[in-house]
Amino acid sequence: MTIFAERDPTLIPSDPLMLLADIERRLDRLLPAENERDCVGLAMREGALAPGKRIRPVLLIMAAQDLGYRDDAGGLLDFACAIEMVHAASLILDDIPCMDDAELRRGRPTIHRQFGEPVAILAAVALLSRAFGVxxxxxxxxxxxxxQAVAELSHAVGIQGLVQGQFRDLTEGGQPRSADAIQLTNHYKTSALFSAAMQMAAVVAGAPLESREKLHRFALDLGQAFQLLDDLCDGLNDTGKDAHQDAGKSTLVNMLGSKVVEKRLRDHLQRADRQLASACDSGYATRHFVQAWFDKKLATVS
Amino acid sequence: MTIFAERDPTLIPSDPLMLLADIERRLDRLLPAENERDCVGLAMREGALAPGKRIRPVLLIMAAQDLGYRDDAGGLLDFACAIEMVHAASLILDDIPCMDDAELRRGRPTIHRQFGEPVAILAAVALLSRAFGVxxxxxxxxxxxxxQAVAELSHAVGIQGLVQGQFRDLTEGGQPRSADAIQLTNHYKTSALFSAAMQMAAVVAGAPLESREKLHRFALDLGQAFQLLDDLCDGLNDTGKDAHQDAGKSTLVNMLGSKVVEKRLRDHLQRADRQLASACDSGYATRHFVQAWFDKKLATVS
Structure with a gap:
């Protein structure tokens, strides 16, 4: 079952698996070298290199390519790794005892369980600051x-981004809240970093303001879809995270049921696709990738 | 008593108190607006605006001016505020329960005691990322x-800077360690951010590489002097921090006694001054400021 109406079957999309391998190889080189005596470095490596979807860096690279950018010098790959470092830092912090106190992430014990809480916090801070340096x-x-990329990433991390999302999730997640409030928290938790990834792709590619705005709207809908998928998957055993972590939390799935949420998710994806199609006219790799990715995931929850 | 041999009494240095007021006014505007419902924003404001020495931003501005830069558009002031935000973030994190578990900072309850640990950590992350955005x-x-400034600041925060210093202090501070090991930890804890401040001043002013290297060496010695002063002051009641926090820690004061440490401090300051005099030939404000500042502080411990 496909979500999107139009696509051109003659176009061969970039291979996401090859991209993923490129990203992981480059991440490995941008992180501190493996040294058993350097706990913080090891925790940074474990946080960033543990098997992950890498959806943010893949999207950043594909979108820049769809906007016509060719990465001859490797800088685009570095931008993608910076986004992944920020994402990894946010996961480490989300999991620490005073936040979600999670045991499992990406199928392994969380960073604070492997290295202790102080090292986990320092590794997250080091990953964050390394991202800006990269x-x-x-x-x-x-x-x-x-x-421009630094400004976008700073915005996505801070009080109007991941920090705000984590704060709202912590303080409001256990209380009854409106669907709008949940959507706003999801915006900060997920859409803000997707938007930064898209803006970074756009500034690298020198895209006009109009395309940047469309990519921003694409990211907003994609982030909502992504968070709804995450909520739908909570309770499945193959997420690599603590199962049923949302039990007792006021998520849209708990409030509206999974059928309604799946419908909402598909609406977000359709809107996202329209924006993306209109923003990128040099390629369709990003659209293909998003479509295939959600098709595969939704097949496991439907 | 003065530490430095040569100075030109006809030169009137910039007024550090006026600079300090400029920095605090600008910091106030760069931070989230005061909003009682926004705990993270309030914690960021409290962490960055509580009375502090502001020595890093003052030095950054003075050094850039001594290198001939005139801040017509206000960007230098923003660079200075970015350094102060990073410093404030590092203090918040140093104080949290799983690090130093401190009760007092800058004469007030520490941020986690005022706002709780999760908000303290999120405020530190938000201050850090805001610094790069600024x-x-x-x-x-x-x-x-x-x-270039982003690269310097990223380096000073990360695994070769504040993060490393905090990790070493946590893991080695309670054990016997060599004077060299203490000096290396002090390098990461203090000199690295002083160096970033000086490099940011130099890149803004377009200083040649030779000056940048001298300013780097100035910062290394200044950082050591600064940390030794901090150790000498531990136990005094007017630091605004928990008194006797270093009791049981292997500091140079505990190892060598305060007389030897004071001699070392003065040696560092003399070396620092020579580098500074050689790096900046357009002004002496920074030298005057450093001299006056240490003279005043040393008078309280001698």
């Missing part, structure tokens, strides 16, 4: 694009 | 200088 030192990208 | 959006500074 952007600043990316090859083949103009200083202007880099400063 | 650099990226500073007015009147070239994108190239901004990306």
């Amino acid at each position: 952007i600043a030192q990316a090859d083949g990208i103009s200083s202007q694009a880099k400063t | 650099i990226a959006q500073a007015d009147g500074i070239s994108s190239q200088a901004k990306t």
Whole structure:
């Protein structure tokens, strides 16, 4: 079953698996070298290199390519790794005892369970600051694009982004809240970083403001869809995370039921696809990837 | 008693108190607006705006001015605020229960005691990421200088900077360690951020590589002097921090006694001053400021 109406079957999309391997190889090189005496470095590596979907960096690269950018010097790959480092840092912090106190992440014990809470917090801080440094030192990208990327990423992490999402989830997640309030929290938790990834792709590719706005709206809908999928998957055993972590939390699945949520998810995806199609006219790799990715995941929950 | 041999009494240094007021006014505007419902924003404000020495941002501005830079657009002030935000974030994290578990900072209850541990951690992350965003959006500074500043700050925060210093302090502070090991920890804890401040001043002012290297060496010695002063002051009641927090820690004061440490401190300051004098030939404000600042502080411990 496919979600999107139009697509051109003659176009061969970039291979996401090859991209994923490129990202992981580069991440490995951008992180501190493996050294058994350096716990914080090991925790950074474990947090960022443990098997993950890498959906944010893959989307960043594909979108830039769909906007016509060719990454001859490797700077785009570095931007993608920066996004993944920020995501990894946010997962480490989400899991610590005073936040969600989670035991499992990406199929392994959480970072604080492996290295202790102080090292987990320091590794998250080091990953975050490394992300900004990686952007600043990316090859083949103009200083202007880099400063715009830093500004976008800073916004997505801070009080209008991941930090706000985590705070709202912590303070409101256990209480009754409206569907709008949940959607707003999901915006901060998920859409904000997707938007930063898309804006970073756009500034690298030198996309016009109009495309940037469309990519922003794409990211907002994609983030909502992504969070709804995450909620639908809670309770399945193959997520690599603590199962039933949302039990007792006021999620849309608990409030509206999974059928309604799945319908909402598909609506978000359709809107996301329309924005993406309109923003990128040089390629369709991102659309193919998003479609295939959600098709596969939704097949497991339907 | 003065530490430095040469100075030109005809030169009037910039007024550090006026600079401090400028920095605090600008910090106030760069932080989230005061909103009682936004705990994380309030914690960020409290962490960054509570009375502090502001020595890092003052030095950054003075050094850039001594290198000939005139801050017509306000970007230098923003760079200075970014350094202070990073410093404030590091203090918040140093104090949390799983790190130093401190009760007092800057004369007030620590941030986690005022707002709880999760909010303290989120406020620190938000301050850190805001610092990078403030650099990226500073007015009147070239994108190239901004990306260099981001790279310097990223380095000073991460695994080769504050994070490493905090980790070493946590894991080695309670054990016997060599004077060299203590000096290395102090390098990460203190010198790294002083160096970033000096490099940010230098890139804004377009200083040549030779000056940048001298400013780096100035920062290394200044950082050591600063940390030794901090150790000498531990136990005094007017630091605004928990008194006797270093009791049982292997500091140089505990190892060598305060007389030897004071001699070392003065040696570091003299070396620092020589580097600074050689790096900045357009002004002496930074030298005056450092001298006056240490003279005043040392008078309280001698």
